[in-house]
Amino acid sequence: MQLNDPAIWSARFRAVREHSLALAAPLSIEDCCAQSMPDASPIKWHLAHTTWFFETFILETMERDFAPFHPAFRVLFNSYYNGVGEKHPRPQRGLLTRPSLDEVRAYRADVDARIAALIGSGLDSDARARLATLLTLGMQHEQQHQELMLTDVKHLLAQNGLNPAYLDVPLPPAPAASALTWLPFDGGVTDVGYEGDGFCFDNELPRHRQYVEPFELASRLVTNGDYLAFIEAGGYRDPGLWLAEGWDWVCTQGLQQPLYWRRDDAGNWFEFTLTGLQPLDLNRPLTHVSLFEADAYAHWAGARLPTEAEWEHAVRVAGVVPGAPLQLPHPGGERLAEGLQEMFGHCWQWTSSSYTPYPGFKPAAGAIGEYNGKFMVNQYVLRGSSCATPAGHTRASYRNFFPAGARWQFTGIRLAR
Amino acid sequence: MQLNDPAIWSARFRAVREHSLALAAPLSIEDCCAQSMPDASPIKWHLAHTTWFFETFILETMERDFAPFHPAFRVLFNSYYNGVGEKHPRPQRGLLTRPSLDEVRAYRADVDARIAALIGSGLDSDARARLATLLTLGMQHEQQHQELMLTDVKHLLAQNGLNPAYLDVPLPPAPAASALTWLPFDGGVTDVGYEGDGFCFDNELPRHRQYVEPFELASRLVTNGDYLAFIEAGGYRDPGLWLAEGWDWVCTQGLQQPLYWRRDDAGNWFEFTLTGLQPLDLNRPLTHVSLFEADAYAHWAGARLPTEAEWEHAVRVAGVVPGAPLQLPHPGGERLAEGLQEMFGHCWQWTSSSYTPYPGFKPAAGAIGEYNGKFMVNQYVLRGSSCATPAGHTRASYRNFFPAGARWQFTGIRLAR
């Protein structure tokens, strides 16, 4: 990567930064402060932490006469970077009523201006290269948080008996789902991992070979209608369908349905969405299920989940490329094409692959190296992208990862066999 | 109680209601939304819940053609009144980013106007009496929440590494503490409980007799200086000084000091106050200790805690009456008089008495009867009042109560022997 044209880099940087503010725009000051669970963060915290990232990893290392915007922010808005020092406890991010949202906006504006100045300054070629690398990482990092802003605020609003909508717009009925068909793939020794000269995260490298047995992949995601049949067949009451740990998880929490499904006293099903509470649309892809639920459903359906190598192989062989983002941050609603559908842009797809380093994986040096490698235990890989993934943040080699019980992301089910 | 002069009742009501808003005035919208622990509530919730009380127990029963301001508020702002129906879960009050603070202010204004109209309407004498009773209870209830607003927001601000001040004013050094002397009381059969024709809570009745052995009471509260000597003598490391459950409490939480005391790396002591972080003032009364700490300190000092009967007896015999509230919501700072000092207005004083019904205690009928009686287990009585108690809310017979481990109230130590 080279920072050859400062104007282009400035524009890219500004676009990413403005998108975060745009995502916060429909929310009140209070919505931006609250934290609904330890796994989620307040919108204000996302806005500040992504700024801290640019301040700490770029300005602090490259700006002449660097002084922090506010010394305490180093602790308040550090996330998990042990190499950088102390951290505010994660479960208490919602207690940070100070700094105010206005002060965080001022923090963003200050850092943005200083980054813009740095981009435009006369850097030598080494520094330009280093800046390009760090800017790109910072923008990709902020895009990751943009997805979390939507999923975290959805979780927050879902706790409120008023069922408030993030976007006060109608969610139109989806067209009828296509029939699920099975697409065959030959397998063999295949290449896995990022290829190209653009950006990718360290966990997508090195590109390497894996042997894949022949397999079939479902043409589309599992729909709400498909999953409702599983529920009605007693899926949540049959231990034989579940992983042992999944069955404990179901029983301990008394679960009977996906995270945001609700049933009224008359037995009608609803789904809480970013457009508020909506009647359950049987034609839309199922979302907000855990790996445990995905695995039990697959078991019930006589299928299984794909491995991440199968998923990536299929995308490459079928030549699927990411399309434009959906209009609304909710999966489905489009007329489906032929072939391998909904691989990107609707729901992240659980794989049966645990999140492990590729052979020869090398994390970056320093605190930035904490980015990915240290999470490589007890997490499962999700492939594709979702309705909440920002434009330009999608790759066939992208490895998202969450624990097997996580449900608040836009997670869905793609079957394999 | 009689509602003879509507203008007087309207003025009283308005004064109480405006005081709540005045307490919230120094706070930001975000400060008013957050909840720092399950035991505390957000300021916005206090503002709404006190309004819900007037709406539910007065408007709903007395207003012609009553319609709720918002049907969902009945659930959102109910607290512990099982008789009224469903409740929003207490530990999740901080997630109620909607309704907004502005909407809650509008809710207050609406209910205030309707209560004022009811006061001024032509009620018959029975209704006037009933209204006076309920208005009085509602105002006393709101005054209780006014104290909690200060202690809850103090707890919230204390979680923030920025040490934000509720009031941005200096906390002047206190004059030297007077010498602690022992004041003797004869004891005997004494009357305990409220006497008079004003308001009191049901738990202060019926007035009844108790036998009290002769005892002595300390002339003043334990100071920070007194307690620092206990710490420096190893008080937090000697199991022999503690109740067994208190020792477990100390060890499990790794405690070494009162809730808001802090020590910097150089060994200097500070205290977080509503005016921000301040150097520890050894002349001010100690506050924010649990019953466990109070008991251990008393043990160490060769004394004990008073019973609530002793405390009330002493106030009556000595003729102590509540004075004007302090200028700042922090104990101490006044030149002390002779005799029995600081019984009111500085810190609530832990007694060794568990919170139990007085002989012949009768809770009120209906949901209002849930007010006090159902908490009469595993709680300990605190007597007096604190720097956070609003004017007019203090009585010699007042029974405050908290679990033995509670520290976020303005709780202090009065010794007896």
Next chain:
Amino acid sequence: MQLNDPAIWSARFRAVREHSLALAAPLSIEDCCAQSMPDASPIKWHLAHTTWFFETFILETMERDFAPFHPAFRVLFNSYYNGVGEKHPRPQRGLLTRPSLDEVRAYRADVDARIAALIGSGLDSDARARLATLLTLGMQHEQQHQELMLTDVKHLLAQNGLNPAYLDVPLPPAPAASALTWLPFDGGVTDVGYEGDGFCFDNELPRHRQYVEPFELASRLVTNGDYLAFIEAGGYRDPGLWLAEGWDWVCTQGLQQPLYWRRDDAGNWFEFTLTGLQPLDLNRPLTHVSLFEADAYAHWAGARLPTEAEWEHAVRVAGVVPGAPLQLPHPGGERLAEGLQEMFGHCWQWTSSSYTPYPGFKPAAGAIGEYNGKFMVNQYVLRGSSCATPAGHTRASYRNFFPAGARWQFTGIRLAR
């Protein structure tokens, strides 16, 4: 107390010690080792700890050339005496498979022989007095553990799906319960606490005055039949009957009945007893309920629980004295006399009194002083004695105490009003 006749003291000591072994006799080696919950202890531990008490507080202080039976036992069999040093963690007492039961019996025999030798040795009069005091305390202490041996092993056996009996004997049907009548007492200033020159625990002193309002006490304990009516009336589903903390306790644990009651699929009620699983006998006193259940039942029955002063006053005024122990360790089964019945020997009776020091209470010096005082918080007093209390361990002034949620002791309900 004086140790004038060594033969008498030796006989008393031997009788107490042999009774513990007799209680263990029906049990297997395995029964004696297991611990069913942190609050309970294994039988083997009781046998060793009571021995440790004599070894530590008598032999170690009075025996010439004292050497411990086994140095590690000082840690393994210390209970809560912080003053004596380290302790084996209480919840892990059931993991002490070594020393074996045989070794513990040998430990008992060794200490017994040395105590007998000490009693018979030529002590001066001071030493004789000290020995008498400590021997008495040790025997009383062992008698307390004898009751716990029965309640702890009952709890253990109740966890086993085989419903094993401690005693393999029939539990005969009880005669019809007498009608519950209300016995009136005048009240006034009354003396509370132990009077006499025999033994009592420090918590029964000093004898002091209390003022008691006139009251009535139920003539007998609440029966299983009485309590079944409460259950069938929905007692466990009505929050209005319960203390707030009690209601949380019921809901969190999903409780619907007393600890050892069981209902088969056909709706028949059974009770697990020390003679195994038995059909529920409606005429026997209810037992194994918490203070929360006792309070809710009293509320439902239009009554209340007595205070400990009322209970002790009634026993004194009515002239009730403890009778001979029951044949079987289960309450009831006797034809009842007139007047105040079942005050002793059936079930401990919950009072509404929290466990607090009497005015002027002074714990003993040294580690022995840890006996009672340090538990005086968040515990409630039970009066009387139970079917598991050994002969000679019953006094009108006796203060037993447990937390409000404890159910594994023989606890029952005496109503007052």
Next chain:
Amino acid sequence: MQLNDPAIWSARFRAVREHSLALAAPLSIEDCCAQSMPDASPIKWHLAHTTWFFETFILETMERDFAPFHPAFRVLFNSYYNGVGEKHPRPQRGLLTRPSLDEVRAYRADVDARIAALIGSGLDSDARARLATLLTLGMQHEQQHQELMLTDVKHLLAQNGLNPAYLDVPLPPAPAASALTWLPFDGGVTDVGYEGDGFCFDNELPRHRQYVEPFELASRLVTNGDYLAFIEAGGYRDPGLWLAEGWDWVCTQGLQQPLYWRRDDAGNWFEFTLTGLQPLDLNRPLTHVSLFEADAYAHWAGARLPTEAEWEHAVRVAGVVPGAPLQLPHPGGERLAEGLQEMFGHCWQWTSSSYTPYPGFKPAAGAIGEYNGKFMVNQYVLRGSSCATPAGHTRASYRNFFPAGARWQFTGIRLAR
């Protein structure tokens, strides 16, 4: 498999069954009853559960006029087979003081006799085949429990301050460890999974291809001496070495060393072993570490853990075969040969591979199918075998699995790079 010669099958069966009793022989009745943590089971439970397996899966399906030895044992000694019905709660297995150890021995003898009779009876060829399959599975199942008997009882004895030895024999000093060298392997497409016509578990099938990049494997296990250097270099205090979840695990539990290492006040290191507390032998293989510790050590040593495919590939290429079991159930003590050493018989070796189904994996039908597949989430594969693995239970394709934090098995570290 064919059951052609009943005498041979009878002898094999008897040998396995007698080995379990031999493992229990050094233990007291009490040792056999206690359970030190939910993950471990009492020895008595192991003895009964392995018997239940033969009774349920063989006698109940093949014996004419089958009647259970005791109907309640079906619940008490079922482990995780949901398909078989109700289960006694796992964390409470230590409370099963009944049936006694003697009764469990009688249960074993009864089932053994009936199995022997079945083997000798005139079965048709289908039934003989089915019996051979089930007998083999039952014997393999019992051998798995034989390893757990040793690790579970070690954990139990380690809780006891007396440091009791399972075997009262000396643990001789080990010869000096060989130098750690790196053995290179070419990789490529390799076959993984069981091959042959003997027994294997379902999780070792189907044999399939995997692509393995070239790698090197350490010639021997990490020793206590190696690991002590890691500790002394501050390994337990440097978050940069640990997986994020591992670091939380270390901090939450305050860990500073492997499970059974102890340091006295003078700084000397000891290790609790099945022969009691022993001075730490720096030449023996390190054991009882978690995956977290293994990964952090590898990170510190500039290496990594192998994948299970690498491990199995290396064993095949190098032609390593399992040797005879060690004399004592503790790793090390033998003079090491050249080449790839200690792959079997000392410590299970953590791999970086999560436990997932092989491509085309099919669990067996019915309750027996619950054996392996349902644990395939959040577990990591261990390869090789340990000093506690019984003779004849070792295969190159064997997949053992435990959660990343498990330490009570004989788990060690083999480095790769």
